[in-house]
Each structure stands twice: as C-alpha cells, then as structure tokens.
Amino acid sequence: MMTRKNIVFLLFVLTTALFTSGCWDVTEPQRMYYINAVGVDFEDNQYKVYLQIINFADVAKSEQPSGDVAPAEVGYAEGKTIEEAIYKLYRSSDQEIFWGHMRYLLFSERAMENERSVPVIDTFIRFRETRYHIWVYCTKDPIKDVMLVTPILKNSLTSSKLSNPINTTKQESFIEPQNLRNVIIALNEPSHEVSIPYVTIMKDWETAEEQVDETTFSGVGILTKDGFKGFIKNSAARGNQWMNNDTNRGEITFKLEDGERDYLTVDLDKLDVKVEPIVKNSDQVTFDITIHLHATLNGFKGNINSDEVRANIIKQVKKEITETYEEGLKLDVDIYRFSEYLYRSNVRTWKKIEKDGKIPLTQDSIGKITIQVTKINPGRKTYEETIEE
Template sequence: MKTTFKFIVMIFLTTLLAGCWDITEPQRMYYINAVGVDFVDDEYEVYLQIINFADVAKSVQPSSNAEPAEIGRAKGRTVEEAIYKLYRSSDQQIFWGHMRYIIFSESALENERFIPVIDTFIRFRDTRYHIWMYCTKDPVHDVLLVSPILKNSLSSSKLSNPINPTEQETFVEPKNLREIVIGLNEPNHEVTVPYVSIRKDWQTDEENVEETYFSGVGILSKDGFKGFVKDEAARGNQWMHNYTNRGEITFKLRTDGKEELTVSIDKLQVKKIPVVNKEEVYFDVELQLRATVNGFKGKVSEKELKKQIIKEVKKEIRQTYNEGLKLDVDIFRLSEVLYRDNVKAWKRLETDGKIPLQENSIRKISIDVSQINPGRKTFSEIIKIKRPDPSE
C-alpha cells in the first residue's frame, strides 16, 4: 500500500516539473554569423549574414544544393531600428548566439558612430563579448558575400575564426569586442582594429576567386575614428606585441646587393620600458626573436644575417610608428606602458588621456636575434654559423 501511494505521489509531482514547451526547435531558427554596418544618407545600413543551418550542424563542407548564406539589408536611424525592420521580413526566429564578427565601413566608424553599435551588441543578452571586429573600405555587403577557399563553411572563414590563419603569419592582431571596449576605456584610449580588403589571389580552372585579406589596421579612439595604416606602412605593428606567432621580412643580402632573402621570425618577446626624465618620457624597446632562413642562393655569415634582420625590423617599427604620429595616434600604446609602470608620472605628463609623443620618443630599439635556424641544407652553399669552441 505504501509503495503504491509513493508511486502515485511521484507521478503527480512530475506534472509540476518544467518542460521544454517554450523552446524553439533548431530547424525553425535562422543563425546570424556576421553583421555589417554602414552609414549612408544619415542612416545606419545594417547587413545580417544568415548562415545555412545545414552548413553549421552537419559538416565543415557545406551542401552543394543550398546557398551557404544570405544577406539581409535594412536602413534605420539607429542600428536597432534597422534590425527590427529585418525581423519583419524574416520567415523564422533569428538566433544571435552564434554571431562571430562585426565589420564596419569607413563611414560607420567616423564621428563616433561605432560606439552606439558596440554598445547595442554588448547590452544584448543573446550575444557574447567574444565577437571579432573588423573595418573595411570595400562595400560591406561584398565582404560578407565572399565565400571561403574551396567553398568551405562560412563558420570556418578567416573572419569567423581569425586565430587559425594567424598561426602561420600574424600580420595583424585579431580584436574582439571585449578588447575594443577595454582599449577605449583605458590609456591611451586608442585601439587598432584589423582592416580587411578583397583580393583575387586564388583561382579555379574557371575564374579568379575573391578572398578576404588582412591589409592593415584602422585606429579607433574615444573621440572617434583616426584613420587607416595599411600594407607596408603597417608592417612594424607585428613586432611590437607578444601575440605574434610568426612573421617574415625580406631584404637584399649585403654581399652583392642583388640576391633577395626571406627570413621567418618567431619566438618573439617584446618589452617596452618607459624612461622618465623630468617633464619628458622616452621609451626603450627590447626585442628577442628567432629567425629561420628560407630559400636563398649564395654564401652568407650568421653575423651578416643578424645585422640585416635587426636593421629591417627596426626600420619597419620606425615606419609604422611615424605613420601613427601622422594620424596623432599612439599606435603601439606606449601611454599605457607608462600608466602601468609609473602612474604618477603618467598623471603629470598626460594630455587628454595619453602621453604626447614625438618622433624621438622611442629612444632606443635593441634587438637580440637569439638563434638563426638554417633549415634543411639542400645545396652545398650554406649559412656560415659560428659554433662555440669546446676548449673555451
């Protein structure tokens, strides 16, 4: 009797448990992968990239019978108004939890227009802080419509997942919304955002294929957009932070001035040391790196290689630093270095949240090439590496 009573009570209690009646089935939702923001005729123009559900759920290789993505577009006086207009034309509920990146046009960055956009996605409960952020001068919808190489899933594109490609070459440091907000709120109140362009570096047997390309950085500040540092002018940025996994430099050998040599740089460690002298501050930069020599023809000594590597890296750092000064930008965040190291000096010297910088503010760049790896020795002509003498 007692067992029967307990069983009846248990059955009754299960009716009070919460169920899944209000959950939307996965196949009845559209999944946002990316958002593009432009500013045209005094209105925000918002693009939503909806990724194919089969593309996300089944495999890395998308279905050949279905479009990998579709782009929705709407205008509004605010970003939210444009998004609500897109809700009206959507056939299913839109899910924001898989949103991977935002890309801004140049006009959407100007005059602090990007700030309410960032604020919108940070406050929205369905989105995450780990959303990548990019900028471009190309049409935003064209960037969103670029398919990955071999027509892979859009969820595996370099914009959706920039960590993978930067393992082999870290030309720019990826930035997410969290890092952008921190960078704008703390000295120097300026932050770099990866700049994306469209290139046709790949091709099939039928046509040249468009692909997105990391071309440099855009610089945002708490006062608005400062400008772009692109291509060769942006090369020095990769040597000034420890995020860099690997990079390359190419230069002419000094033996004859004709042969070009490409050297891979990795194991990078950077220190920025502030030196306060009364009412002025200078910065000493110390770099330690390892080099690997790629294909070359001729004979070259280790000493000569080190000298050329040091020269080229210094030149690229100086070039990028001076490009930043032209835009009134502390591109290497030297003000933050002083703020962390000596906040009293920073308070005494800062102007509007950052330290005034001159061309000679980077006083010294010291580079230690800890090791040169000659790679595989295929030909008889090799690098002359100085070996330590066991008798010493």
C-alpha cells in the same frame, strides 16, 4: 479498486511527467536562423545594418557545404538607431533569429566616424545572447560584398578568416585580431585608441573557370573613443607585428650583399618585446624598445654569414617599426600605446603630461631600439650550404 500502493505509484508517474515536460516553449534548432556576422554602415543620418545568416546545416562542420543550399544570406535594413534597423529585419524573417553564434562585427569607415561606433558596440555588449568574443573589423569596401565572400574551396562560413582569424595568424601574424572585449578595454585605457584589422576584397585565387573573391587583412583602422582617426595600410602597418608579444610568426625579406641569390626571406618568431619609458627632467619621456626573437632561413643557396643575416634582420625590423610609428604620428595616433606603458610604470609623470588620456609624442619619442636575434635556424639541410658563424 486501487490499492494505496497503486495510488502512490500513479502520483509518482504524474509528478515525474510534470517535471520532465518543461521544454514545451523551447524553439527547435531547425526552426531558428543563426547570425554569423553583422555589418554596419552609416549614411544620410541612418544606420545601415547587414545581418549575415548562415545555413544551419553548416554550423557544426567545416567541410564544403551542400551545393543546393546557399551558404549564407544577407539581410539589409536602415534605421535611426541600429536597434530600429534590426527590428525591421525581424519583421521580414521567417524564423526566430538566434544571436549566440555571432562571430564578427564589420564597420564601414563612415560607421566609425563621430562616435557612431559607440552605440553599436554598446548594443552588443548589453544584449544577453551575444558574447564578448566577437571579432571586430573595418573596411572601405561595400559591407554586403565583404559579407557575401565565400571561403576558399567553398568551405563553411564558420571557418572563414573573418569568422575564425586565429587559424591564419598561426602561419603569419601580420595583423593582430581584435575581439569586442579587447576593443572595449583599449578604448577605456590610455591612449583610448585601438587598432582594428582592415579588411579588403582581393582576387588572389582562381578556379579553372574564374577568379574568385577572397578577403584579406590589409592593415589597421584606428578607432578612438571620440571617433575614427584613419587607416594605416599594407607595408606601412608591418611594424605592428614586431611590437606584439602575441605574434606567432612573421617574415622579412632583404637583399644580400654577396652570394648566388640577391634576396633572402627569413621567418621570425618567439618574440619577446619590452618597452621601457625613460623619464628626464620629470616631464620629458622617451621609450626604449628591446626585442628578442628567433630567425629561420628559407630557400638559400650558398654559404651565408650569420653576422650578415643578423645585421639585415635588425636593420629591417627597426625600419618597419619606425615607419609604422611615423605613419601613426601623421594621424595623431599612439600606434604602439606608449601612453599606456607610461601609465603603468610612472602614473605621476603620466598625469603631469597627459591630455585626454594621451601623452604628446614626436619623432624623437622612440629612444633606443635594440633587436637581439638570439637564434638562427638554417632549416632543413637538404644541400651542403651552411651558415658561417
């Protein structure tokens, strides 16, 4: 016969079991596929969608994946909308697909034309599983080929430069990575344009058996709220890094007038960039640029005069800033977002001269460019060579 005390204890056990068994409908991690990247192309009025699914065993590690399992597979489907294509891929999947680990979104040139990218971006910002910190890229290479590139030394795809571009920008900030949040902000602010890293496939690395493909940042593609403007590639895009306070480090190489070596490569870092709109006659605007930076010399032999180094740094940085700006003008692009600088500092003038969120720009819109090399570091002093002040 059960006592009152035993009955109370039994009720406690049953109640505890009831409230601690509420996870029966949760899918086990090993029974899901994890999306790492999405590629989007457009052709024949159809969205072409590529889903990159990574090996679950490699999600939580960055070292080499197991050799007997493919590091990734790429699924492909077409649809009149991106959602229709994704649902077609759901039908061919063996497991539930999880989107919470999605790391990057890759557009083809055709997918950015005629506002086609807008519904794609809208899909991912509305979907509750995805995050705003998804990296965004563009390419002219086949989407599938880019997404199947294996990182150097066959590391996990979660540590590739497309999945985690911040790692590579610590050593050189040639192109600023853009995440989905920054893209949305830039498209909603003057000049309603954003520079998206342009990715290509290169064969810069090789093993003892063969050359291997690797992705590289080769410039920027300009996306606007109305569509795609074009690419600024390779050296023509170098000025971007000197107009960005987030640049960790860049390099320039210039020819020396005297000395035992003809050329010198200098690291530039600690950038402090200021852009000041100068308004004349209430509707004429130019932009004065002031940049403070530090320089570190590499591999020089002989005595080098600091004035010569400073003069060459200033000359080269000004040249690259101007060349990138002029490439932007060819595409009718406000590459340095001067429209936003004016909007922030003098909205009355901006409203007077803007058209569709942009102000008219010409080759004369850049006023003074002032480069101040506040410090020159000679690096490790292994030899007796010095920098002469």
